[in-house]
Amino acid sequence: MPPQHNAGAEHMLVSMLRPLVERGHDVSVWLSRYGKARKPYAYQGIRVVPVEARLDFATAVRQADVLVSHLECVPSTSALARGYGRPVAVICHNTFRPTFRDMAAGGTALAVYNSEWMRAEADLFFSEYPKAVRPPAEIVVRPPVVAAEYATKPGSAVTLINCNEAKGGRVLEALAKRMPEQQFLAVRGAYGEQVLPDHLPNVEVVEHVDGAGMREQVYGRTRVLLMPSSYESWGRAGVEALASGIPVVAHPTPGLCESLGEAGIFVDRSDVDAYEAVLRKVLQPSEYRLASKRALARSAELDPTVELGAWCDAVEALAR
Incomplete structure (x- = not known):
């Protein structure tokens, strides 16, 4: 997982990962921007690994069952996932062209849109490309607010x-x-x-x-x-x-x-x-x-x- 890009993205990610923790899954978030933390820490049951911890993300990818990525980290995460044969779910927070382009670059198993209108925009984007480019599974998950x-x-x-x-x-x-x-x-x-x-x-x-x-x-x-x-x-x-x-x-x-x-x-x-x-x-x-x-x-x-x-x-x- 990449870092918080903005408050909305950060909150959405945490609120989507907590239910996976509650189901008994081992969930880790690997940050990709520098911050103050230097050691891994726990947040609401989620293990957070800062860049400064200098741990090996590639090893974590190899050991993972599923990868989840978003925003600017999609290309690098997808590349590693292809190399190790791991499925990737990409969370799409906006309709800007790089979001759809990176998600459609290959290897995305599940596209997650944060609204119905975003899914409709994805339909327009994918209409210009062969059917094989589109991820095989899609879902709409509106940013969860309890x-x-x-x-x-x-x-x-x-x-x-x-x-x-x-x-x-x-x-x-x-x-x-x-x-x-x-x-x-x-x-x-x-x-x-x-x-x-x-x-x-x-x-x-x-x-x-x-x-x-x-x-x-x-x-x-x-x-x-x-x-x-x-x-x-x-x-x-x-x-x-x-x-x-x-x-x-x-x-x-x-x-x-x-x-x-x-x-x-x-x-x-x-x-x-x-x-x-x-x-x-x-x-x-x-x-x-x-x-x-x-x-x-x-x-x-x-x-x-x-x-x-x-x-x-x-x-x-x-x-x-």
Whole structure:
């Protein structure tokens, strides 16, 4: 396994690997980027091997029953897997061409898409190639969110998680200037140049928060979540917020439309006037109650139990 590329990918991987551990499988994650850890350690039952441990990944591949890879590590992992005759499952987090190209380069036994719209995009990609190029097995596993792990009493702030420009940092800044009476929470992201309007008295900047701290440090302080992202293949943060009945105001990317469903409040990211109007409306008690009820209903619809069972079955089938 490669490292966390971003918070959404990291959370998705952990939540998909835990059920395999619970079924009694020995699961190891091999990081490919340098960090602070120098020795292997355990995380939620998963053995994590840092690059600095200087252990032999090729030996681990030879001893493995199934390999799982994603993002930039797919080419190298697939090459080793072909050499040792091991099956590979590739998790696809986005619809960018390298994702499909690397997954289709040969040896992928199972393609895992994080949304139905991504599977449809894969259909378009593979239509240009011979049938033999496509992996023999495919499955959709939406980024699993166990609602009980995130549910809390909403706070009072309007929040943006990851304040780079693509995620909507400029939108947050503009809204904070227009609504000085409203408290805003700007959560620093793990990647991208951050737009942090810490010069505004109604904006509190929160340093990057890992998955374990999101409930208390972010969602427990959030009244409405903003997701004016230019691109989201799914939008895990929005689904996490739904678990607490927190309304999500989002740009209508295909991923966000699929993940938020009828609970989403969709506004084009270029229309700050509309964002302001929607925020002022949804923050009214009567409107908030209705929006919160829709959020909780959508959260229940996204219970991951069935999909995680199918995922574990698919991995076990590869091992056999």
